[in-house]
Amino acid sequence: MVGIRYFVEVLVTCDENFTVIRDAAIDVEDGQIKWVGAEKDAPATSKKEIRINGLVMPGLINAHAHTPMTLLRGSGDGLPLMRWLTEVMWPREGLMTPSDAYWGMTLGSAEMLSSGITTTCEMYIHEEQLVEAATKAGIRIVMTPGILSVLHADSNQSAQQRIDEIADFHRMYNNPQKAVTVGFGPHSAYDLGAAICAEVGVAARDLDALLHIHIAETANEGSELERLHDGLSTVRILGESTVFEGNVLAAHSVWLTRADLAAYANYDVAVAHCPLSNMKLGSGVADIKTMRELGITVALGTDGPASNDSLDLWQEMKIAPLLSRVSSLDVTTLDAKDAICMATRDGAKALGLTDVGSLKVGNWADMIRLDLEDSAFIPATKESELISNIAFAAGRRLVSDVWVKGERVVSDHQCLTVDEHRARTECKARGLRLAQESGT
Numbered sequence: 001m002v003g004i005r006y007f008v009e010v011l012v013t014c015d016e017n018f019t020v021i022r023d024a025a026i027d028v029e030d031g032q033i034k035w036v037g038a039e040k041d042a043p044a045t046s047k048k049e050i051r052i053n054g055l056v057m058p059g060l061i062n063a064h065a066h067t068p069m070t071l072l073r074g075s076g077d078g079l080p081l082m083r084w085l086t087e088v089m090w091p092r093e094g095l096m097t098p099s100d101a102y103w104g105m106t107l108g109s110a111e112m113l114s115s116g117i118t119t120t121c122e123m124y125i126h127e128e129q130l131v132e133a134a135t136k137a138g139i140r141i142v143m144t145p146g147i148l149s150v151l152h153a154d155s156n157q158s159a160q161q162r163i164d165e166i167a168d169f170h171r172m173y174n175n176p177q178k179a180v181t182v183g184f185g186p187h188s189a190y191d192l193g194a195a196i197c198a199e200v201g202v203a204a205r206d207l208d209a210l211l212h213i214h215i216a217e218t219a220n221e222g223s224e225l226e227r228l229h230d231g232l233s234t235v236r237i238l239g240e241s242t243v244f245e246g247n248v249l250a251a252h253s254v255w256l257t258r259a260d261l262a263a264y265a266n267y268d269v270a271v272a273h274c275p276l277s278n279m280k281l282g283s284g285v286a287d288i289k290t291m292r293e294l295g296i297t298v299a300l301g302t303d304g305p306a307s308n309d310s311l312d313l314w315q316e317m318k319i320a321p322l323l324s325r326v327s328s329l330d331v332t333t334l335d336a337k338d339a340i341c342m343a344t345r346d347g348a349k350a351l352g353l354t355d356v357g358s359l360k361v362g363n364w365a366d367m368i369r370l371d372l373e374d375s376a377f378i379p380a381t382k383e384s385e386l387i388s389n390i391a392f393a394a395g396r397r398l399v400s401d402v403w404v405k406g407e408r409v410v411s412d413h414q415c416l417t418v419d420e421h422r423a424r425t426e427c428k429a430r431g432l433r434l435a436q437e438s439g440t
Contacts, residue, residue, distance in 0.1 A: 003027065003028065003029035003030075003034070003045075003047040003048070004027070004028050004029075004047055004048050004049075004050055004406070005025055005026070005027050005028075005042070005045050005047040005048070005049050005050070006025065006026045006027075006028065006049075006050050006051075006052055006056070007023075007024070007025055007039055007049065007050070007051040007052065008021075008023075008024040008025070008026060008052050008054075008055075008056045009022070009023070009024075009052065009053050009054055009055065009372065010022055010024070010054070010055040010056070010372065010386070011024035011026065011036070011055075011056050011057075011359065012055060012056070012057040012058075012340075012359075012387075012390065013036065013057075013058075013358055013359045013360060014057060014058045014340060014341060014344040014345050014357065014358040014359065015345070015358045015359070015360050016345075016358075018337050018341070018387075020383055020386070020387070021036075021037065021038055023038060023039045023040070024036070024037065024038060024039060024056075025037060025038070025039045025041075025042040026056070026359065026365075027042075027045065027047060028365040028406045029047070029406075030406070031364055031365055031405035031406035031407070032355075032362065032363065032364055032365060032405075032406070033359060033360065033361055033362065033363050033364075033365050034361065035361060036359060036360060036361060052369055052401075053372070054369050054370055054371050054372045054373075054400070055369065055370040055371075055372050055377075055386075055390075056359070056367050056368070056369050056370075057340075057344070057359070057367070057368060057370070057390070058118075058344045058345070058356070058357055058358055058359050058366060058367060058368070059116060059117065059118025059119065059344075059356070059366040059367060059368050059402065059403075059404065060115075060116050060117045060118065060119075060313045060314075060317075060343045060344060060347070060368070061117070061118070061119040061120075061121075061299065061300075061313075061343065061344060061347030061348055061351065061353075061356070061357060062112060062117045062119065062120040062121065062300075062301055062302055062311070062313055062347075063121050063249065063272040063299035063300060063301040063347045063350050063351060064121060064123070064212075064249075064251040064252075064272035064274055064299075064301025064302070064303055065108075065120050065121060065122055065123075065301060065302055065303065065304060065311065066122065066123055066124050066303065066304035066305075066306075067104065067105050067108035067109070067112070067120060067122055067124070067130070067304070067305065067311065068096070068100070068101045068104030068105050068108065068124055068126070068130065069089075069104065069304035069305050069306040069307075070104045070105075070107045070108045070111070070305050070311075070427055070431075071092075071096070071100060071103075071104045071427055071430055071431040071434060072088075072089065072092055072093070072304075072305075072306040072431065072434070073305045073306055073309050073431075074306070074309055075088050075089070075092065075306055075435070075440070076088030076089065076306070076440070077280075080218070080281065080282060081217060081218045081221070081281050081283060082218070082221065084281065084307070087440065088440045089306065090150060091438040091439075091440050092434040092435065092438045092440060093125075094150070094151075094438075095433075095434050095437050095438055096125075096126070096434060097126075098126045098128070098129045099129070099430075100126075100430045100434070101124065101125070101126035101129045101130060101133075102126070102129035102130070102132060102133045103133075103423060103426040103427050103430060104427060104430070105122075105129065105130045105133035105134060106133040106136070106137060106418055106423045106426075107418075107420070107423040107424060107426075107427045108305060108311055109133060109134055109137035109138075109139045109418060110137060110415045110417075110418035110420050110423060111305075111310075111311045112139060112311045113137065113138070113139055113402055113404075113409050113410050113415050113417070113418075114396070114399065114402070114410055114413065114414075114415050115311065115312050115313065115314065115396035115399055116313070116314070116368040116396065116399040116402060117139070117311065117313055118139065118140055118356070118366040118367075118368070118402060118403075118404045119139070119140040119141070119142065119347070119348070119351070119353070119356060119366065120134070120139060120140070120141055120142070121141075121142040121144065121210075121212065121249070121272070121301070121351055122134075122141060122142065122143050122144065123144045123145075123146050123185035123187075123212050123251075124145070124146050124185070125145065125146045125148075125151065127143050127145035127146075127166075127169055127173075127182075128169070128173075130143055131143050131173055131180055134179075134180075135178070135179070135180065136417065136418075137409070137415075137417050137418050138179075138404050138407060138409040138417045139179075139404060139409075140179040140180075140356065140364075140366065140404060140405075141179065141180055141181070142181045142182075142183060142210065142212075142351050142353070143173070143180065143181070143182050143183070144182070144183040144184055144185030144210060144211075144212035145165075145166045145169060145182075145184070145185055146185045146187060147159070147162050147163070147166070147184070147185060147186045147187060147192065147196070147200060148187045148191060148192075149187075149191045149192055149193075159192070159196045159199065160199065163184070163199060163200055163203045166182075166184055166203070167203055167206075167207060169182060170182040170183075170207050170209055174207075174209070176353070176355075179364075179404065179405060181210070181351070181352075181353065182209060183204065183209045183210030183211060183212055183247075184200050184203060184204045184209060184210070184211050184212065185212045185213070186200045186211070186213050187213070187214060188213060188214040188215065188217075188221070189213070189215070189222065189225055189234050189237060189238055189243075190221050190222045190224065190225045190234070193225070194225070194229070194237050194238065194241045194243075195241070197213070197238060197241060197243050198241040198242055198243055200243075201241070201242055201243040201244075201245065201246055202242075204246050204247070205245065205246040208246075208247070209246075209247070210247050210248075210249055210351060210352050211243065211246055211247065211248045211249070212248075212249045212251065212272075213243075213248070213249070213250060213251065214250075214251045214252055215234060215235065215238070215250040215251065215252060215253050215256075216234060216235070216252060216253050216254055216255040216256050216260075217251070217252035217254055217255075217278070217281075217283050218254070218255065218281075218283050218284070219255045219284065222234040225237065233256075233257065233259075233260055235256060235260040235263050235264070236259075236260070236263065239263050239267060244263070244264075244267035244269055245267070247352050248267065248269045248270070249269075249270050249271075249272055249299075249350055249351065250264070250269050250270070250271050250272070251271075251272040251274065251301065251303075252272070252273075252274060252277075252278065252283070252286065253271045253273075253286055253291075254278055254283055254284040254285065254286045255284060256286075256287070258290065261287065261290055261291055261294055261296065262294060264291070264294070264296050265294040265295055265296050268297075269296070270296070270297040270298070270299065270349070270350035270351075271286070271291060271296055271297070271298045271299065271350070272299050272300070272301040272350065273286055273288060273298050273299065273300055273301065273316075273320055273342070274300075274301045274302065274303040274308075274316070275300075275316055275319045275320050275323050276302070276303075276308050276310075276315055276316060276319055277301075277302070277303030277304075277307045277308050279319075279323075280307055280308060280309070281307055285323050285327045287327075288320065288323075288324045288333070288334065289324050289327075289328045289330065289333040289334070292333075292334075292338070297346055297349050297350050298342055298346060298350075299342055299343075299346050299347040299349075299350035299351070300313055300316040300317060300320060300342045300343045300347060301316070302316060312395075312396050313343055314394065314395045314396050315395075316343070317339045317340065317342070317343045317391055318339070318391060318392055318395075320334065320339055320342060321333070321334035321335070321336070321338065321339045321391070336384075336387045336388040336390065336391035336392065337387055337391075339391040340387070340390055340391055344357045344358065345357040345358045364404075364405050364406070365403055365405060365406040366403065366404050366405065367402070367403045368399050368401065368402050368403075369399070369400050369401040369402075370390070370394055370398045370399060370400070371398045371400055374394075374397075374398050376389055376393040376394045376395070376398060377389050377393070377394070399413075400412055400413055
């Protein structure tokens with residue numbers, strides 16, 4: 001790739017110091033950032049020069065998603081989690097073909113890219129098709145193939161077979177240089193049991209891979225598991241089963257005690273916070289204030305587009321601090337910088353990605369442009385107001401251009417990598433078939 005120097009009106013780096021640079025320059029070569037700083041300090045270069053009016057910041061990171069649920073969007077609304085899963089989601093997903101998953105992921109990738117999401121962490125089956133769709137769309141993917149009792153755990157032998165399949169998949173597809181990272185996605189301890197989760201943990205640690213699991217999404221989901229373990233909490237069960245000894249991302253984590261959260265901190269478990277999904281399913285409000293006080297890394301996720309019902313991380317960025325403030329009655333609990341970092345730098349940390357999430361030398365040039373001339377940024381008389389406007393006033397409509405690894409994938413609000421008309425047509429027909437065949 002030819003090197004490019006971008007001159008940027010306002011650059012929000014989301015680095016450790018949350019550096020904001022006006023009249024900035026950023027050099028990109030082979031998809032990576034080679035230099036960043038004030039335009040007046042930029043070294044001499046022979047690179048092609050492009051001037052960008054507006055605000056440039058890192059691409060957003062969706063830390064927990066089931067994107068092929070684009071085929072199921074809006075289904076089962078009003079049902080509590082377990083009925084929603086067993087009566088609507090799982091019957092339809094059980095009929096989903098690899099081709100269905102491919103098109104669901106394709107349409108969802110276009111939706112995410114167009115809203116500024118450049119990395120997504122997926123927990124789903126048909127993992128090969130998801131990686132293919134994401135790669136063609138140009139979105140960075142952390143693929144954690146799903147493990148569910150209904151499909152993979154009717155016996156210890158079948159569970160181990162699925163674990164071995166994922167290990168083989170990791171060896172074949174894990175390639176961060178090509179924007180694909182592979183982990184393991186055991187659905188939950190209440191679904192699989194502690195023993196199978198422990199086996200997944202061993203396999204993930206052997207490959208230094210992410211283990212991505214649902215924990216304590218609802219108040220009573222773990223009651224039977226906990227009864228079988230003499231009343232221990234799900235977190236303690238997983239901790240004593242060695243599941244937390246590797247790189248672990250716990251989605252939701254709503255119904256946890258202070259002792260559970262202390263265990264997270266002790267094991268360095270990261271959390272994917274999904275406030276809109278939790279609200280829509282009536283699941284509860286996660287204690288983000290305590291998590292952050294304990295030093296737990298908290299990222300943001302949309303969850304699936306059937307429980308959100310969008311793939312819009314800007315909504316999560318706004319709602320997460322608002323929920324935390326109103327539930328704790330403390331307006332200082334999460335500020336705009338915190339919210340933005342949860343959607344960028346902290347998302348990368350939670351996923352174990354060391355070269356995205358901020359715009360600094362050595363990182364991939366995963367970037368988005370926002371329109372500063374929109375009323376959302378008027379007047380922004382000082383830097384703190386500009387930052388507040390990013391978190392609370394902006395949104396996906398302001399994302400005009402997106403780059404992943406330095407490649408422009410969205411230009412002037414149009415996704416360049418996906419035939420969206422065909423993707424919508426495919427998903428409409430396939431979603432209708434799943435509903436009819438499942439009778440839900």
